[in-house]
Amino acid sequence: MSYDIAIIGGGIMGCATALRLAAGGMRPIVLDQGDLGQGASGVNAGTLSLQIKRVKLMPYALKGHHLWEEMGTAVGFAKTGGYTLAFTDREVDLLHERQTMKREAGAPITFVSNNALRAAEPGLTHAVKAASYCPEDGYANSALTGQYYRGKLQDAGIAYRERTPVTGIDRVDGYELQTPAGPVRAARVLLAAGAWLKPLAALMDVDLPVNARINTVSVTERMPAMMSHVIGHATGLLTMKQKANGTVLIGGGWQGKGTPQQGRGEVDVAAVKPNLALAQYALPALGTARVLRSWTGFEANVPDFYPLAGTLPGFDDAFVLGCVRGGYTIGPSIGQLMGDLILGRSPEMPLFDPGRSFEEDRP
Amino acid sequence: MIRLVPNHADRIRRTAEVTFHFDGTTLPGCEGETLIAALMRAGVLHLRNAPHDGAPRGGFCAMGLCQECMVRVDGQVVEACRVTVTPGLQVARL
Amino acid sequence: MTAADVDIAVLGAGPAGSTAALAAAQAGLRVALLDEQDAPGGQVWRAKSAAILSAPHTPESKAGAALRQAVADSSIMLHPATRVWQIARTGDGWQIDTLRDGATDSLTATRLIIASGAREVVQPLPGWTTPGVIGLAGATALFKQNLTVPGARTVVAGTGPLVFYVASEIRRLGGTVAAVVTPNTRRDWAGSLPAMLGKPALVARGALWVADLMLSGVPVLWGHQVTAVEGDTRVSRITAQSVTGASTHNFAADSLCLGNGLMPQVEAAQMLGVPLHHDAALGGWVPACSDDGVTPVAGLYLCGDGTGIRGADAAVHHGRLCGLRAAADAGCTSGHAMDIARRNWRRAARFGLAMTALSRPTPALAQLASDDTIICRCESLTRRDILAEIGSGATSTNAVKSGLRAGMGPCGGKYCQTSVARLIAAETGVTEGAVPPPTPRPPLRPVPVAAAAGQFDYDDLPIPKPAPL
């Protein structure tokens, strides 16, 4: 049996695209080396914040927010509103400069007084010097990504294979993908392998300049209610939120150790400590919360930090989607656009040519 | 009745009895013993309520792993099977 | 790299870890021995709490006292009451992060021996979360440390030799045993006799426990299992049935000690990259290591029940073997001592493995949980919840964990992952060995944010270059 398209990578990018393709009449198959949604899409901090999105990606994020709202409780979505905090004069300047630009890009961000902040989040330290607020911000539960998309793929009748790594891609009347469970045939391929895009594209003799950051997230035990919004930091070094079940999720892009090629990331305690310290500094009551788990995930990027979203250089029936900064937020929306491109429709918003020169800061 | 395994209860000597507080009630215990043991001797097995169904739970593994014996001491969640009884210790249900 | 604090750090001061530390220290190395308990001894030889001024000796208390004396008399740097919550490689050695009295610290070592021992396996059954139901092995911890029994009238139930030890300890400490219920049959025990003959003293002790129960009229139900526990805030009634379902017995009791063997604690080794494989005869998932405890990870050694449930005697010899091996790798050779230790270990392991075989949960036990029975205690997830998740396509322990939180609660999956894996295996028609445990996450033990964060000065925050706009 041959599929219209084989999607390699069952993260949010691959799954969101698969759904659009099936809705458009194609017959896709999704292949993942692990389980669906156990890569970056299943371990990320789940922050859906416009305040931390890149200016040029704001339209995609705004559309993404709308989609997350529709996905709702099935993905643990909560629109809480979010505050970004500044503690030093330097951070105050940074906050004003950056959030003003993001506001101009369409995010409904305002600057709030300390009194308003304290009324909204009484548990925060009084050391806050300035804060911005965005009512659109919130979070989803990334752990539910796999469960959610598994159900959606089933409902749409889309074939998927878990624990099925693609180890070779041959051109034979379309493509033949090699896997330990036997070959899979498809007319097209979409590479959506996240931080593993580089070795995957290499199977097609394409060199994608993909790097990976290894971000750390920690979670505490259930705590009494301590905060009700998503909290961020002007430098991006802290994101935190308290889930409905009382657990507090703490992130901020602190780096662990390891590379995607080695297969597993490792938490670096030297990075976890200041991450937790900063969280406790912002919210002193967090001090007694016991950390139950810390983990890492690989977030892919290319040198200009814009997405890879388009045809694979040198091919017209092979596509690539990944390296989206804030990709959890933007995944559902950019997946639809990517699906439209593959379906031969013109996407509602421009995509990001994977064949571009990556040196300039302009797609 | 014939016993091959002797009863040693009377031959165990413990430190002097002190009192501690569990959720407002004053209970006896021996200084230096593990909190969960003092609570058991005092007949208190129900240490907390489970999330979701609110069902009563008590110590289970007795070795600091299962977290079923979580209680609050000095504002900090600790395992009752790893806390030592001291005079006047204040212990709260979660 | 600056010199490590010690040549060898040993995690776990049970029989295996303590003996490994002694062997390495005697070879002239600088050794640190860390354990979350207040004193060495491990699970089998757990020390009495400070509240016990005196009490009659037992074989366990004597062996423990001797071990603690040997450690005290050695050059070992003992770190008691010290929880290891994180281990990582630094340079070509190890950094071990600890938590003691609410404060964190760390220690570096050139070589690391992990002797983290075992934890209990308890097959879920209706009512097993009622207060007053405690682990069978857990009960022995209570006896050894506090000489306290779990209630006034206790049913003791489960597989393997521990039921008889626990029942007799309850009687020794002044409690009342309402009944002993074990799925094992006398024929199962007879089958282990050849392996047991190597340890006549232990066999005699076990025979005495059983004889005492019979003489004093305590019902001993062979080939039976506890099928339900009733009670609200504490146990009130316990139902047992013969494995064939032919007969039912009810017991009024306020406590139940329940256990189905042990499994190796492999998380620390697993996090450091040691591959696991499944071996039911060793208690389930075990880390890859040679007889001497050498792992595929350079500078990392493993010994004791954490490498497979072979029992306390074997743990001693395995500890010595592993300690000598690590010392030899550090340049301190020991002549024939390793060969002797290896021989002794193999002999002791024969007995231990026979006990492990008797302790393994029988297939019938897996049928005891009803749809409403809780499988994941931390998140109150029932068998129905887990089965529904598996049915929806979550066919790995990681997927069930992500979708349901089974394994995300405070115990970190320590008491549900085996049951979840068994359900996945049964539902998807694969063997247990095809369903590996979920990816382990640090910390190894819960650690308060304030303790982990330690001293913090805001101005010391390493501020990175701002993210691209």
Ligand SMILES: Cc1cc2nc3c(=O)[nH]c(=O)nc-3n(C[C@H](O)[C@@H](O)[C@H](O)COP(=O)(O)OP(=O)(O)OC[C@H]3O[C@@H](n4cnc5c(N)ncnc54)[C@H](O)[C@@H]3O)c2cc1C
């Ligand atoms: C609760 C329990 C009771 C048992 N009772 C008996 C018994 O009565 N008789 C019998 O024959 N066998 C008993 N066993 C079986 C036991 O496994 C023995 O065979 C023996 O204790 C194994 O020795 P070991 O040194 O390998 O491990 P252990 O004796 O288990 O020693 C491991 C040590 O590591 C420490 N440790 C583990 N992780 C950490 C960490 N992260 N930080 C700090 N310290 C850590 C533990 O505190 C423990 O002291 C029991 C097992 C358990 C789990």
Ligand SMILES: Cc1cc2nc3c(=O)[nH]c(=O)nc-3n(C[C@H](O)[C@H](O)[C@H](O)COP(=O)(O)OP(=O)(O)OC[C@H]3O[C@@H](n4cnc5c(N)ncnc54)[C@H](O)[C@@H]3O)c2cc1C
């Ligand atoms: C720790 C962390 C925190 C983050 N926090 C946030 C946040 O708060 N908000 C936000 O918007 N974004 C966040 N992100 C970014 C976001 O998670 C990612 O941008 C997004 O999930 C990427 O999705 P993906 O589908 O491209 O990659 P992935 O989810 O990694 O999916 C790629 C999949 O490809 C599979 N694969 C790889 N190679 C092969 C092969 N050869 N054969 C078969 N399958 C293969 C992998 O198994 C994997 O499942 C965070 C990222 C990380 C790592």
Ligand code: FES
């Ligand atoms: S009883 Fe399990 S942690 Fe205390």
